[in-house]
Amino acid sequence: MEILVCIKRVPDTSENEIEVNRDGTDIERDDLVYSVNExxxxxxxxxxxIRDKVGGSVTVVSVGDEEAEEVLRRQMAMGADKGVLLSxxxxxxxxxxxxxxxxxxxxxKGNYDLILTGAQADDGAGQVGGMLAAMLDWPCASLVxxxxxxxxxxxxxxxxxxxxxxEMYEVDLPCVLSIQTGINEPRYVGIRGIRKxxxxxxxxxxxxxxxxxxxxxxxxxxxxxxxxxxxxxxxEGAEILEGSTDEIIDxxxxxxxxxxxxx
Amino acid sequence: MARQVFAxxxxxxxxxxxxxxxxxxxxxxxxxxxxVTAVVAGAGSELASVCNEVASSFAEVWxxxxxxxxYVNAEMLRPMLVRILPERGIVLIPHDHFGMDLAPGLSxxxxxxxxxxxxxxxxxxxxxxxxxxxEHTGQVSTHVLSDISEGAVITIRxxxxxAEESKSSEGNVxxxxxxxxxxxxxxxxxxxxxxxxxxxxDVDITKSDILVSVGRGIEDxxxxxxxxxxxxxxxxxxxxxRPIVDAKWLEKSRQVGTSGQTVKPKVYMALGISGAFQHxxxxxxxxxxxxxNKNPRAPIFQVADVGIVDDILDFIPExxxxxxxxxxx
Ligand SMILES: Cc1cc2nc3c(=O)[nH]c(=O)nc-3n(C[C@H](O)[C@H](O)[C@H](O)COP(=O)(O)OP(=O)(O)OC[C@H]3O[C@@H](n4cnc5c(N)ncnc54)[C@H](O)[C@@H]3O)c2cc1C
Ligand SMILES: Nc1ncnc2c1ncn2[C@@H]1O[C@H](COP(=O)(O)O)[C@@H](O)[C@H]1O
Numbered sequence: 001m002e003i004l005v006c007i008k009r010v011p012d013t014s015e016n017e018i019e020v021n022r023d024g025t026d027i028e029r030d031d032l033v034y035s036v037n038e039x040x041x042x043x044x045x046x047x048x049x050i051r052d053k054v055g056g057s058v059t060v061v062s063v064g065d066e067e068a069e070e071v072l073r074r075q076m077a078m079g080a081d082k083g084v085l086l087s088x089x090x091x092x093x094x095x096x097x098x099x100x101x102x103x104x105x106x107x108x109k110g111n112y113d114l115i116l117t118g119a120q121a122d123d124g125a126g127q128v129g130g131m132l133a134a135m136l137d138w139p140c141a142s143l144v145x146x147x148x149x150x151x152x153x154x155x156x157x158x159x160x161x162x163x164x165x166x167e168m169y170e171v172d173l174p175c176v177l178s179i180q181t182g183i184n185e186p187r188y189v190g191i192r193g194i195r196k197x198x199x200x201x202x203x204x205x206x207x208x209x210x211x212x213x214x215x216x217x218x219x220x221x222x223x224x225x226x227x228x229x230x231x232x233x234x235x236e237g238a239e240i241l242e243g244s245t246d247e248i249i250d251x252x253x254x255x256x257x258x259x260x261x262x263x
Numbered sequence: 264m265a266r267q268v269f270a271x272x273x274x275x276x277x278x279x280x281x282x283x284x285x286x287x288x289x290x291x292x293x294x295x296x297x298x299v300t301a302v303v304a305g306a307g308s309e310l311a312s313v314c315n316e317v318a319s320s321f322a323e324v325w326x327x328x329x330x331x332x333x334y335v336n337a338e339m340l341r342p343m344l345v346r347i348l349p350e351r352g353i354v355l356i357p358h359d360h361f362g363m364d365l366a367p368g369l370s371x372x373x374x375x376x377x378x379x380x381x382x383x384x385x386x387x388x389x390x391x392x393x394x395x396x397x398e399h400t401g402q403v404s405t406h407v408l409s410d411i412s413e414g415a416v417i418t419i420r421x422x423x424x425x426a427e428e429s430k431s432s433e434g435n436v437x438x439x440x441x442x443x444x445x446x447x448x449x450x451x452x453x454x455x456x457x458x459x460x461x462x463x464x465d466v467d468i469t470k471s472d473i474l475v476s477v478g479r480g481i482e483d484x485x486x487x488x489x490x491x492x493x494x495x496x497x498x499x500x501x502x503x504x505r506p507i508v509d510a511k512w513l514e515k516s517r518q519v520g521t522s523g524q525t526v527k528p529k530v531y532m533a534l535g536i537s538g539a540f541q542h543x544x545x546x547x548x549x550x551x552x553x554x555x556n557k558n559p560r561a562p563i564f565q566v567a568d569v570g571i572v573d574d575i576l577d578f579i580p581e582x583x584x585x586x587x588x589x590x591x592x
Contacts, residue, residue, distance in 0.1 A: 011399065013537070014479050017558045018402040027403060096367065096377055119363070123398045125379040126358075130367030139338055139452035142364045156456070160522050161360045164461030164515045169336075172452040180522075182509035223376035223413075227393070227406040231560075238554060238570030245578065248571055249585050252553065255569055256497070259551040261473055261530035262586060263498025 001056035001149065003047040004112045005080065006103055006129070007040040009064055009071040010122035024228040036071040039118025041078075043179040045186040046147060047116055048079040054149050057081045059110070063091055063102050072202055077193035078186070088206035093219030096127035101217050103128070104135045105210035113152070115176045119143050126178070133176035141169060142178040268297040269325075269348060271356045271365070272317055277309040279316050282357035282419065284426030287320060289355055289419045291427075292384040293392060297353075300325055301434070304340055306333040318434035326436055327443045337365035339450035343443035345372045351414040358418035359521065366418050375414035378407065382423040387411070400539045401562035421521075422544050464516025466500050473499025474528040476519055478542075479506040480535015480556065480575055487512055489579045490534065496586040502526065504536045520545050534575045538563030555579075 011018060015033040020026075036044075047058040059082040060075045062068040072083035086102050094102065107115065117129035119142060126142070133140030145166065146158030153173055158166040160180050171177075207214050215221060241248045256262045270286035272279050283301065290299045301321040303313050310328050318324050327343055348354060354369070356362040358380045370377035382404075383395035390412030396405050409415060468474060475494040481487060494501045501517065508518045519526050521541045527548030534555050536542060543566050546552065554567035557574050564570045571578065 013399050013402065017560055018399040019560070020403055027399070096379070097371065100371075124396070124400070126363045127367040127377060127379050130364070131371050131377070134368035134371035139450075140364075140368060141338075141453060143360055158459065159360070159364070161458075162521060163525075164518065164523055166459040166461075168456040168459060170454045170456055175452070181505065185511065224378050224407055224409040227408055229398075229403050229405050232395075232404045238552075238564045238567035240559075240564070240570045240572060245573070245581060248573075249582055252569070252571065252582065253585065253589065255551070255553070256530065256586075259530050261497060261499075261532070261551065261553075262589075263473065 001050060001054050001114055001152070002110065002112045003051060003056060003058045003114045003116065004107060004110065005040065005043050005047045005058060005060050005075070006115065006117045006132075007044065007060050007062050007071055007075055008037045008118070008121045009034050009062065009068045010037045013122070020229045020231055024230055027229055034067070034070075036074060037118050037121045039120060039179060039181055041075075041186045042181050042183050043116040043118055044075045044078055044080055045184045046179055047114075049184060050114070050147065050149060056113075059084060059112075061086060061103065061106055063087070063094070063099055069202055073197055073200075074189055074194060076197045076200065077189050083200075083202040085202050085204045086206075086210070087204050088214075090207050090212075090214035090218045093222055093225070094217050095222035095224045096125055096131055097223065098217040098221050099128050100131035100135055101221070102210065102212060103132050105212050106205060107132070107136060109210075113173045114155070115174070117176065117178045119178045119180045129176050129178035136176070139171050139175045140177070141171060141175070143180045144177045145180045145183045147177070147183070266294045266297045266353060267349065267351075268293065268299045268353045268355060269302050270299055270321070271344075271354065271362075272301050272303045272313065273357055273359070273361055274303065274305065274309075274313040277312040279313050280357065281426065282359075282421050283317055284320060285421065285424040286355045286357070286419055288424040288427050289381070289384065292424065293353065294387060298322060302344070302347075303327070304329075304332050304335055304343070306330050314436050318432070318436055320432055321434045322432055324434045324436045325439045328438065328440045329444065329448075331448055334455050335361070336450065336453065336455050337361065338453040339448065341365060341369050341372060342449040344369060346445055347439045347442050348373060351412070353411060353414065354416045356416065356418050358420050362418045366416050370416035373414055373416065375416050376409045376411050378409040378411075378415060378417040380418055380420050382420045397540075400537050402537070402560060420540060422540070461515060464514045466517065468500055468502045468517055468519070468526055469524050471500040471502075471526070472529045473497050473532075474502045474519070474526060474530070475499050475532045475534065476502040476504065476536060477507060477534045478504040478536030481507070482535075482576070484510070484512045486576060489576070489583065493532075493579050493583045493586075496583045496590070497532075499528075499530070499532075504539075504542050533563050533567065534579065536563055537561050538566060
């Protein structure tokens with residue numbers, strides 16, 4: 001099975017407090033810790049497990065600047081066979097459709113049976129996988145939390161729905177699946193593994209290599225554009241308890257007693 | 264001419280989802296003069312009762328009635344919608360597990376702009392809609408501008424638009440099935456097999472009055488013990504956010520959120536939980552929410568009644584000790 005996994009380098013929200021910069025044009029990027037998008041990490045693990053079971057190869061691909069190479073390499077250390085970076089000044093400012101257009105061009109250079117994306121990335125859109133599938137005219141399933149390869153023509157997948165329930169489908173290959181967290185337990189990647197892949201060359205493809213008209217992607221091709229970042233003024237928010245830990249606990253216990261929080 | 268807005272109605276067991284009325288409110292914020300049409304897909308008598316229900320709040324209801332949609336498979340529905348929706352229409356879809364499955368591909372097939380997970384709208388100027396979204400699990404918001412002049416597919420975050428007291432209407436139900444089926448059934452490359460129901464766990468958090476809920480801030484499985492100790496001192500049960508279940512530290516039945524349980528405790532203690540909408544959207548019945556998080560900007564503080572900015576690993580054991588002292592005194 002030839003598998004392509006789309007991955008994105010994002011600020012790690014469990015490691016960072018995300019702040020808006022002074023003029024609201026961006027988030028404060030200095031000192032941010034970046035990592036591979038959480039959902040994509042599960043997708044790569046799943047691809048590796050499928051390959052190890054039925055054979056084939058796993059390629060990881062990312063649209064981004066040269067810094068995206070770091071996450072490609074990390075996922076190669078995890079076990080992906082190849083990495084490809086899609087990078088071009090013309091890609092900057094792409095909306096979801098722009099990203100899907102770029103990824104589609106790369107897909108068409110290969111011979112993939114299965115494409116995995118994450119269910120969503122840092123912008124919370126959850127759009128790229130479904131768009132890519134529609135452009136390719138391939139079947140698609142989102143929020144996938146179970147995959148079983150039936151044969152080389154079809155797979156069985158589970159989609160997560162409300163209440164912890166799951167919808168099961170049979171899907172013809174080739175197809176695009178967006179992967180939900182919890183589908184597996186992604187393996188740990190140590191420094192040693194990363195060193196092993198440090199010298200592997202990662203090809204970079206731009207508009208020319210991909211045969212993409214620059215105006216179809218990036219800012220010019222985007223129908224949905226971000227104007228600014230801001231921190232919303234949302235009502236009053238919580239009453240923040242202040243003082244020494246003892247004082248805070250005193251106040252908290254009063255609240256708990258009053259609200260039935262201690263039985 | 265009034266803008267045409269379509270609202271895709273999600274329903275279950277013959278009853279429309281709460282998002283049906285929320286989309287009327289959302290449409291009104293996009294364009295107060297918009298005419299809003301409900302689009303309902305399904306089969307048989309269940310579909311008929313949903314259509315009846317929504318006809319009392321929408322001016323027009325389009326129905327697609329086909330046995331293949333008895334369980335609605337987004338891959339089959341999408342080509343049908345493409346056949347019936349007019350060019351340049353604006354389609355609203357709830358941003359839930361179904362909407363996320365249907366909408367991105369629909370925008371491509373309609374060659375329309377896509378605007379995912381909108382939480383508010385701030386007007387249209389020359390065909391460009393200004394909307395509010397959130398990024399980085401709600402830590403920051405953004406304004407986006409979407410060119411909807413050639414049509415748009417917009418997913419609406421559930422709970423973000425206050426449903427208006429339904430303006431009573433006597434909507435016309437229009438049967439669009441024939442048009443939707445013209446050329447036959449497509450989307451057969453993904454075939455529905457069955458629903459696998461969630462496993463029942465050892466505690467039913469939907470019945471708990473006091474929930475001590477733990478998130479990724481607990482950092483390590485070994486630290487889970489302090490959460491159970493606190494819950495025991497308080498006389499409550501332990502629930503959690505999704506990453507705790509993903510890590511297999513707790514069973515799925517303890518997960519609060521859209522893909523977990525909807526809970527309605529009296530007191531909800533959120534420990535090291537950031538407050539993503541998929542989590543807090545499932546807190547019902549206005550519980551008293553206490554959030555403890557080391558990040559003062561965590562969105563959970565927006566929904567909490569009382570907040571404490573501290574490291575839970577230090578704070579929880581101290582709190583537990585004090586409650587235990589109190590009880591033994
Ligand atoms: C379709 C879909 C469905 C989903 N369904 C659900 C669902 O049902 N339930 C759910 O919960 N999520 C769900 N999610 C995931 C959701 O979007 C968030 O990713 C998740 O809720 C984050 O969990 P968290 O708050 O525990 O972790 P994080 O967002 O990583 O937050 C951890 C928090 O802990 C704080 N922290 C870290 N260390 C400490 C410390 N030592 N002391 C105090 N605070 C600390 C951090 O400041 C941060 O705010 C879903 C996502 C999708 C796409
Ligand atoms: N720049 C990118 N490069 C490669 N894949 C991406 C990129 N952006 C998004 N994706 C993929 O699309 C998924 C969903 O992201 P999004 O639609 O932005 O929420 C991610 O989990 C990735 O798999």
